[in-house]
Structure formats: structure tokens, C-alpha cells
Amino acid sequence: MRSQGKSGTKVGERTRLKRILRGLERRYGKIEPPPKRKGLPLIVATILSQNTTDLTAIRAYEALLERFPPARRSRPRRNLPRDSDGRIDKIKIRMVHVADARGEPNWRAIEKAPLSVVRNCLRVCGLAETKTRALRSLLKALRKETGGYSLERFLAGCDTDQALDKLSALPGIGVKTAAVTLAEGFGADLCPVDTHVHRVSGRLGVVSPSGGRNGTFRELRKILPPGTAHAFHHLFLSHGRAVCTARRPKCDSCPIRPDCERRGLEEV
Ligand code: SF4
Known part of the structure; x- marks a missing residue:
């Protein structure tokens, strides 16, 4: 974490975080609170996106819908974000948009189908074996505990920490998948x-x-100003895709450079 000597007091750090938030909002737009969403399609979409791009995971979700269509196809509720050329916007796209736009497959049919059939649908997004088992374990756990396929009932009565623990205890669901589900679907x-x-x-x-992704998650929970975590998630994600890329970050055109220590990068 930023040292006391460099960043000053906690108040100074909070001020810096707010400046970073404003700088990123100016570049990527203000992030609205998430709309009300059903939890199950959201967590499944997030499982599919593990270790792959959202665009690839979208194809796997669509394969599930194609192979296991719902009894009644609901009309899409929202559109996927598009760039100025009408293509899916690679910076703004999130897997949560897919669940919003495409609706839900037939969960019962997925739970009862041969594993190989489900696995074939997921092959396109990689780790098909792991993701198939995660999906099936999740559906089985929901049905056993709630008598149906409702994540809302599964998590009823849990506070955020309990919900994180309960979801992360399921096979193939890590802290990130649990956190995306709770942030995007449960507020x-x-x-x-x-x-x-x-x-x-x-x-x-x-x-x-040095704390790894889970360490970063825990630290951000402590330091982000209340009510800003969802916005920081989307803004950091867009910034990491567009400007602060893994290789050759575009620091010269970065809107938050004055507030950045550029840790791990050489001085320029
Ligand atoms: S490392 Fe560079 S691109 Fe990334 S946030 Fe800092 S100044 Fe911006």
C-alpha cells in the first residue's frame, strides 16, 4: 500500500482516491449503479468468463442458450454496448451485459444433460471441464437447498461476508466470481x-x-470510499483495457498520471 510518508494521512489518501475516480469518470463516463438483475444468469456468465475474454465467454453463453433454450424465450431486456462502428465495444463490454441481453437457458435441462453435452457448449471459452463441473455443482446446490434455481433464495438472509463465503465454498467459484455476482446482482x-x-x-x-488478487480485493474493501466500489471496478477495468495495459501502458495520455506512483514501471 502507498506509504504514509508519500501519501500523507488517511484523509489525503481518500482525497487522492476521489480525484482518481473523477479523472476516470471524465475519461470513461460516470458509472451508474447496477440495475436489478437475476443472480443465476449473472454468476453463470461470470464463471464462463474465468480466464478468457468476455467476447469468448459470450459465445459459450449463447451456445448454452442454443442447446438448452428456455421454455418461453423472453425478449432481450438490454442491448450489448456498441462502439461507434456498431461493433461490440471491447472496452465497455462486461459479461453481466450478456445475462441482461440474452436471457436464461433452461437450467433444469442443463443440470440433467450428460456432462459431455454441456462441456461441448463451453469448449469455446476454455477450461470446459472445470467450468462444466462448476456450473453443474452450482445448479445442484441451488436445487437441493432452494427446491429450484434461485440464487436469491440461496443467499437469503446472508450479509455480504456470509454471501461471499457461501458462494466461494462452491467448486469452481472463487472470490472474484462471487464478488462480481454480489456487486452486479445484489447491490x-x-x-x-x-x-x-x-x-x-x-x-x-x-x-x-504483493498480496495477489485476493489481497488487492481485501485492501480495496478497506480503503475505497463507501459507495464507490462498483464504479472503481468498472473504471479500473476500462482503464486497464484501454490505457493502463499490461504491456506499454500509455502513461503520457493517462488522465490520472499525477496521482499515480507507476509502481513496477521504469521512470520515463
Ligand atoms: S501506470 Fe501509467 S497508465 Fe497506468 S495508471 Fe499509472 S500513469 Fe496511468
Whole structure:
């Protein structure tokens, strides 16, 4: 984490974080609170996106919908974000948009189908075996505990920490997947940490780089001003994709450079 000597008091650190938030909002736009979403399609979409791009995970989700169509196809509720050329916007796209836009497959059919059929749908997004088992374990746990396929009932009565623990205890569901689900579907004040969020927060010097992604998640929970975690998640993610890239970050055109320690990067 940023040292006391460099960053000054905790008040100074909070001020810096707010400046960073404003700087990123000016570049990427203000992040609205998430709309009300159903939890199950959201967590499944997030499982599919593990260790792959959102664009690839979208194809796997669509394969599930194609192979296991819902009894009644609901009309799409929202559109996927598009760039100025009408293509899916690679900076703004999130897997949560897919669940919003495409609706839900037939969960019962997925739970009952031969594993190989489900695995074939997920082959396109990699780690098909692991993701198939995670999906099936999740559906089985929901049905056993709630009598159906409702994540809302599964988590009823849990506070944020209990919900994180309960989801993370399921096979193939890590802290990040649990946090995305709770932040995007249940209004939890959490900043899920993927590779972009981890890299950007580490370079900025707002967290210690040595704690890994879960360490970054825990530190961000402590330091982000209340009510800002969801916005920080999306802004760091967009910034990591567009400017603070893993290789050759574009520091010269970075809107938050005055507040960045550029940890791990050579002086320029
Ligand atoms: S100044 Fe460079 S290292 Fe810091 S956030 Fe911007 S792009 Fe990333």
C-alpha cells in the first residue's frame, strides 16, 4: 500500500482516491449503479468468463442458450454496448451485459444433460471441464437447498461476508466470481478484482502489489470510499483495457498520471 510518508494521512489518501475516480469518470463516463438483475444468469456468465475474454465467454453463453433454450424465450431486456462502428465495444463490454441481453437457458435441462453435452457448449471459452463441473455443482446446490434455481433464495438472509463465503465454498467459484455476482446482482459495495483491476491498483500504489488478487480485493474493501466500489471496478477495468495495459501502458495520455506512483514501471 502507498506509504504514509508519500501519501500523507488517511484523509489525503481518500482525497487522492476521489480525484482518481473523477479523472476516470471524465475519461470513461460516470458509472451508474447496477440495475436489478437475476443472480443465476449473472454468476453463470461470470464463471464462463474465468480466464478468457468476455467476447469468448459470450459465445459459450449463447451456445448454452442454443442447446438448452428456455421454455418461453423472453425478449432481450438490454442491448450489448456498441462502439461507434456498431461493433461490440471491447472496452465497455462486461459479461453481466450478456445475462441482461440474452436471457436464461433452461437450467433444469442443463443440470440433467450428460456432462459431455454441456462441456461441448463451453469448449469455446476454455477450461470446459472445470467450468462444466462448476456450473453443474452450482445448479445442484441451488436445487437441493432452494427446491429450484434461485440464487436469491440461496443467499437469503446472508450479509455480504456470509454471501461471499457461501458462494466461494462452491467448486469452481472463487472470490472474484462471487464478488462480481454480489456487486452486479445484489447491490453489494464490492470492487471485484480481475487482472486489470489488480494491475491498475498496484501501479497506482493504492494497494500492496504483493498480496495477489485476493489481497488487492481485501485492501480495496478497506480503503475505497463507501459507495464507490462498483464504479472503481468498472473504471479500473476500462482503464486497464484501454490505457493502463499490461504491456506499454500509455502513461503520457493517462488522465490520472499525477496521482499515480507507476509502481513496477521504469521512470520515463
Ligand atoms: S500513469 Fe501509467 S501506470 Fe499509472 S495508471 Fe496511468 S497508465 Fe497506468
